[in-house]
Amino acid sequence: MGRLSVQELSVTYRAENHRLTALDRVDLKLAPGRIVALVGESGSGKTTLGRALLGLLPASAAVSGQIRLDDLELSGLAETQWNDLRWRRVAMLFQDAAGSLNPVQRVRDQVAEPLRVHRGLTLTEARMQADGALAGIGLDPALGTRFPHEVSGGELQRALLAMAMILEPEFVVLDEPTAALDSGTKGAIGRWIRQAADAGTGMLLISHDLELAVALADEVHVLYLGQVIESLPGPALLNNPMHPYTLALSRSVAGLDTHRDLGGVRGDALYRVLHRHPAGTGETDEHAHLVGSAVSHAECHLPARGCLFTPRCTQAVAECSTREPALEECNGHRIRCLRGGIVTELRLQGVAKRYGDAHALHPVDLELRAGETFCLVGESGSGKTTLALMAAGMLEPDLGERVFRGRPMDSWPRQDRHFLARHIGVIQQHPARAVSHRLSVFDIVAEPLRIQQPRLGRDALRERVFAALRDVHLAREPEFLQRYPHELNLGALQRVCVARALVTEPSLLIADEPTSALDPGVQAKVLKRLLDLQIEKGLTMLLVTHDLGLARKVADRIGVMRAGRIVERGPAVRLLNHPEHPYTQELLRGSFRQPIAAPVR
Numbered sequence: 001m002g003r004l005s006v007q008e009l010s011v012t013y014r015a016e017n018h019r020l021t022a023l024d025r026v027d028l029k030l031a032p033g034r035i036v037a038l039v040g041e042s043g044s045g046k047t048t049l050g051r052a053l054l055g056l057l058p059a060s061a062a063v064s065g066q067i068r069l070d071d072l073e074l075s076g077l078a079e080t081q082w083n084d085l086r087w088r089r090v091a092m093l094f095q096d097a098a099g100s101l102n103p104v105q106r107v108r109d110q111v112a113e114p115l116r117v118h119r120g121l122t123l124t125e126a127r128m129q130a131d132g133a134l135a136g137i138g139l140d141p142a143l144g145t146r147f148p149h150e151v152s153g154g155e156l157q158r159a160l161l162a163m164a165m166i167l168e169p170e171f172v173v174l175d176e177p178t179a180a181l182d183s184g185t186k187g188a189i190g191r192w193i194r195q196a197a198d199a200g201t202g203m204l205l206i207s208h209d210l211e212l213a214v215a216l217a218d219e220v221h222v223l224y225l226g227q228v229i230e231s232l233p234g235p236a237l238l239n240n241p242m243h244p245y246t247l248a249l250s251r252s253v254a255g256l257d258t259h260r261d262l263g264g265v266r267g268d269a270l271y272r273v274l275h276r277h278p279a280g281t282g283e284t285d286e287h288a289h290l291v292g293s294a295v296s297h298a299e300c301h302l303p304a305r306g307c308l309f310t311p312r313c314t315q316a317v318a319e320c321s322t323r324e325p326a327l328e329e330c331n332g333h334r335i336r337c338l339r340g341g342i343v344t345e346l347r348l349q350g351v352a353k354r355y356g357d358a359h360a361l362h363p364v365d366l367e368l369r370a371g372e373t374f375c376l377v378g379e380s381g382s383g384k385t386t387l388a389l390m391a392a393g394m395l396e397p398d399l400g401e402r403v404f405r406g407r408p409m410d411s412w413p414r415q416d417r418h419f420l421a422r423h424i425g426v427i428q429q430h431p432a433r434a435v436s437h438r439l440s441v442f443d444i445v446a447e448p449l450r451i452q453q454p455r456l457g458r459d460a461l462r463e464r465v466f467a468a469l470r471d472v473h474l475a476r477e478p479e480f481l482q483r484y485p486h487e488l489n490l491g492a493l494q495r496v497c498v499a500r501a502l503v504t505e506p507s508l509l510i511a512d513e514p515t516s517a518l519d520p521g522v523q524a525k526v527l528k529r530l531l532d533l534q535i536e537k538g539l540t541m542l543l544v545t546h547d548l549g550l551a552r553k554v555a556d557r558i559g560v561m562r563a564g565r566i567v568e569r570g571p572a573v574r575l576l577n578h579p580e581h582p583y584t585q586e587l588l589r590g591s592f593r594q595p596i597a598a599p600v601r
Contacts, residue, residue, distance in 0.1 A: 002070035108144025314538025351400030378561035425501035
């Protein structure tokens, strides 16, 4: 058995004066017994790549690059040569099971068709083998005597799998093999795919189901607008993505083990379209456009040689619009990003703090990746607030180093400390002590802008304050804006403090029990808004909380603190489902809502 590979494969669909780029210089290798998965949003080029491997692209498709099966170049084959390869050496399971079968032929006869075409079996012989193939995939052979409209979608999908494998091909392309199926059928198909791979079949798995890709794939390629934007081991797809797009996709998974509220990718899915504009000389120029459903992205010119993900990336810099990134090796992944993937927003190394003879914080390391939510949990007095204040630049460590956005915080001259105040927002634990009682609501929220941006005009200042108040669902009427802290309930005052922290549009938010004074309804709204800001602006959050239920809903990673040390840290799903440290296990046991019995006398 050999190898199936593509090199520098590009596919463009042509229609009148427009050309849509579906694949852009893609490299991929399939080997016997290995499963390679393609994931990405609809329109990213996954199905185009699968169909290209079998020569099934329409006449409107222009193809360049190489597609090789061992030493045989496939891209230039005639249709008769393709027909000799299909089903026998390379087969495909199409996405729409019902639409892939002939409605006027019985299921068994269609499963048997490759046997008759490629092996010359009689109808009786082919039907006997088809019955065996259906039985082997868990279907009653009697089902084969029915027509497609008399069979359920899950049964049709398995029948197509039996058809794809009936000639025992070397490679199989599976296009959404579990789409719209119940969990039981998904599990059965997943086990069958694994069994076929273990027997030596090479698989290309095309799927929106990231959990399926993690469970089955040896390697995952993440496609975006026709380019491979990250290649990584299957298990790392949900636990350790390195590209901002892959991280956003992983937050969109509604799995049984997922606790965090669903996120998503900033903006809407786009397409790459080339079309011609008449020039003043009568000639025509071609311009690349991003076209999407959002008005803000429609007819948006792509940068000439920049990163395709730039319009939706929350960590893009000026260079991203001018220089095209290459797919480069990085810690066992290959990523297409000029910044080396998800950047580190804040790094604390060996920071420690003492108050007299008491160790409030032993040497602790902490790293926050851009756009993530890291929750610190633990009992009162464990050092959570001390660590958070150090991260915010509000408390000096006795030992250790702090680096924010690649710049050492502790070696900055005093005038540069304003950079911290502009880019780090802080929500303190006690709202009544966090604000001046001589300032009105408007002045409390506006104060950071007046200090950090003194040249900001009056109208612009007012607009920024109103936007921050709107984000936390507070009124903008004059009567409310003129109130003082003592005239507000604690929940409203806490929301004023949240608005104050957000008004400078920081990239990092340090939040110490930000919703402890809010009722459940308002708490949910404020947290939902913070998560929305994370998607829209790439907001990084360090959240201190006693509430494990809250951490479960918002955290990407969790750190458990005890006696000034982080005793356990890791992805929220892993830590909450499979805690390793005895103290973490104790915290989780204490968080369960069980009846509290009176002590025995």
